Amino acid sequence: MLLNLAKSVLRTTVSPVLDFAGIYDRRLRGDGWTILMYHRVVNDLADAPFGLGMCVRRAHFASQIAYLRRNFNVLSLREGIERIARGDPLPPRAVSVTFDDGYLDNMELALPILEAHQVPFTVYVASGGLAEGEGLWYDRVRASLASTSEAAVDTARIGLPGPGRRLSLSRWQREATIRQVLDGLWSLPIREALEIVSRIERVYGTTRDPVFLAPRMSPAQVRAMHGRGVEIGAHTVNHPNLSLMSQAEAEAEMLESRRVLEELCQAPVDGFAYPGGKMSASTVAAARAAGFRHAVTTIKGINNGRSDVLQLRRVGMPDNAVSDFKRALGSAMRTGLALPRQAC
Ligand SMILES: [Zn+2]
Numbered sequence: 001m002l003l004n005l006a007k008s009v010l011r012t013t014v015s016p017v018l019d020f021a022g023i024y025d026r027r028l029r030g031d032g033w034t035i036l037m038y039h040r041v042v043n044d045l046a047d048a049p050f051g052l053g054m055c056v057r058r059a060h061f062a063s064q065i066a067y068l069r070r071n072f073n074v075l076s077l078r079e080g081i082e083r084i085a086r087g088d089p090l091p092p093r094a095v096s097v098t099f100d101d102g103y104l105d106n107m108e109l110a111l112p113i114l115e116a117h118q119v120p121f122t123v124y125v126a127s128g129g130l131a132e133g134e135g136l137w138y139d140r141v142r143a144s145l146a147s148t149s150e151a152a153v154d155t156a157r158i159g160l161p162g163p164g165r166r167l168s169l170s171r172w173q174r175e176a177t178i179r180q181v182l183d184g185l186w187s188l189p190i191r192e193a194l195e196i197v198s199r200i201e202r203v204y205g206t207t208r209d210p211v212f213l214a215p216r217m218s219p220a221q222v223r224a225m226h227g228r229g230v231e232i233g234a235h236t237v238n239h240p241n242l243s244l245m246s247q248a249e250a251e252a253e254m255l256e257s258r259r260v261l262e263e264l265c266q267a268p269v270d271g272f273a274y275p276g277g278k279m280s281a282s283t284v285a286a287a288r289a290a291g292f293r294h295a296v297t298t299i300k301g302i303n304n305g306r307s308d309v310l311q312l313r314r315v316g317m318p319d320n321a322v323s324d325f326k327r328a329l330g331s332a333m334r335t336g337l338a339l340p341r342q343a344c
Pocket of ligand 1: 239
């Protein structure tokens with residue numbers, strides 16, 4: 001609670017002061033290729049309660065993209081990868097924009113802004129349940145627990161490993177409880193996690209209230225995005241914790257999601273994003289064996305011409321105005337460079 005309060009003060013009070021003093025601009029002068037990571041863009045946070053930090057308000061997003069256009073060299077991820085492959089230098093202050101998961105708001109709210117500023121971008125789409133219009137597993141959990149009238153989650157009843165506990169769903173505790181349940185599920189192999197997700201929906205209910213759902217693009221909408229010049233990347237079928245899988249299992253998740261998306265877009269899909277950033281050495285080996293030309297992580301940092309293109313670093317973007325956006329960019333630049341490519 002206190003930590004969140006401190007972060008909020010930093011973002012809304014300290015960031016504008018430091019920005020006014022020119023501190024952030026000095027930090028952003030360094031070179032390197034910064035890849036931004038977004039998930040959802042919403043008109044208002046009231047449209048997505050329990051957004052769990054994955055939502056950026058439309059007005060903030062528009063000001064962030066306008067700032068990037070004015071101050072950075074924006075390039076598509078594909079162009080960055082091609083330059084690295086050719087050994088050509090990346091432009092100074094290079095930046096690329098990515099979205100994970102494939103939410104409908106990427107098309108409805110983000111696309112018009114990005115097109116208006118002529119900013120290319122990549123969307124990594126999980127293919128499971130896409131044709132059926134099903135939510136991703138963590139969104140199903142979030143929707144169920146956000147909308148239930150039950151007072152607490154009984155972890156033994158839903159089969160979460162560990163000692164049975166009752167986690168409060170009070171107004172003040174609900175978000176923390178949702179996070180705790182999701183953390184528990186991320187620690188499990190995907191088959192077990194999906195069984196528990198179905199149990200949660202049986203016990204705590206499902207909802208049709210759009211405010212609790214996080215609609216994904218339909219197959220036709222993914223195809224339309226690709227037709228508008230958006231790069232579509234793979235993001236597995238089931239959005240599992242890949243680090244808990246064997247290399248062969250991880251590779252199967254990667255190949256199947258790529259197959260579905262390639263059939264949909266009638267074009268090669270050669271980029272990949274590790275779901276939830278969960279990865280191990282064998283996961284990277286799986287991405288290599290699957291033949292991806294690039295893969296992005298959720299490890300904070302920036303990249304350069306020597307970076308391992310299967311372990312590109314990214315920066316998660318805050319739901320804040322430009323001053324705090326600059327703080328986040330500067331922080332990634334100080335955090336460090338992606339790992340260099342291995343000689344092979
Ligand atoms: Zn994801």
